[in-house]
Amino acid sequence: MSEATSAIPVTDPFALFEEWFGEARASEPNDPNAMALATANADGMPSVRMVLLKGHGSQWGEGGGFVFYTNAESRKGEEIRANMRASLLFHWKSLRRQIRIEGPLTEVTSEQADAYFHSRPRVSQIGSAASDQSRPLADRRVYLDRVAALEERYPEGDIPRPPHWTGFLLTPLAIEFWRDREFRLHDRRRFTRASASEAWSNTLLYP
Template sequence: MSDSESAIPVTDPFTLFEEWFGEAKASEPNDPNAMALATASESGMPSVRMVLLKGHGTHWGEGGGFVFYTNAQSRKGEEIRANMQASLLFHWKSLRRQIRIEGPLQEVSSEQADAYFHSRPRVSQIGSAASDQSRPLPDRQVYLDRVAALEERYPEGDIPRPPHWTGFLLTPTAVEFWQDRQYRLHDRRRFTRTAPTDGWSNTLLYP
């Protein structure tokens, strides 16, 4: 490919995401599905943290989307409930690529949340159920004691999903692909749409 050509094709952004994500799963040493999740409070104070992508594609809701799960009583959960929109960032250092995604959020169904919660290792189910995520913890032993109490209460089988442990679907209105190029003459293409049923428009961006 010549330097004058874009390395990012004009295509459906979900298709391109799937291609890049597949390459990341083959090259990233840890958690290729790790993504930065940026939310903001009702007053506009932003915060960002790493979470894991647990579902994606055009089959997720009208217009497709990207799914993650969390304790809705955590800081991120409270910010989401106050301001149902967010941004995601994937950065794959091994590929020198990143993808930025932004759009509104909606909560997944109870059935979807149950299915994912019970697909997790049992110890992870217990850890989530025992955690008051983001709240002050006086001593680590307090948390470990709560884990032990749940293990004793439920000696086998799945743990009931706490009602505040749920998932959210981000339906993108914008997806931006970034590819490192020599001498920092990077390649960027941004796809946008105004509604989930609309087609995508796109443009290259100056790096």
């Protein structure tokens, strides 16, 4: 294989993400939109967990971005509010590829949060509204009783979105693509920019 065909191409990183994400949707057996979200609190202590990508692309504000939703009173929500920066990692084992994304966070609008919350299955809406995410739970029955109470209170239709349930947009300042190769001779290309309004620069990286 020639050097030209082995290297990750120089292109718009959003377009390359869309290409790889499309292939992942066709090949991954479950949740191709699953991504690791790394945050840190005000003291710099990091934490990481899996969340689901719920929007992406150039239509998400200046510079484009990647959107996920959560309970803002959860541990991740509190860390985000304390330090509005994060990193994302997609790992598609079936494709032997990964993408790392870094940048600042902004909260989505109430209208955007409402629209996504009410696009979810009704049971998922109830489950989110009933949960004090990340808080201690004395017994699972307490949570299930809350779910039952909400089902009784709202026997049909959408559940009101809790004000602390919202979404965040990560505007990337760095996107790094990695592709597995035999004998660990992997391909890596990193795209960076100083701000959302500036053009991307890029470089290959040693694996």
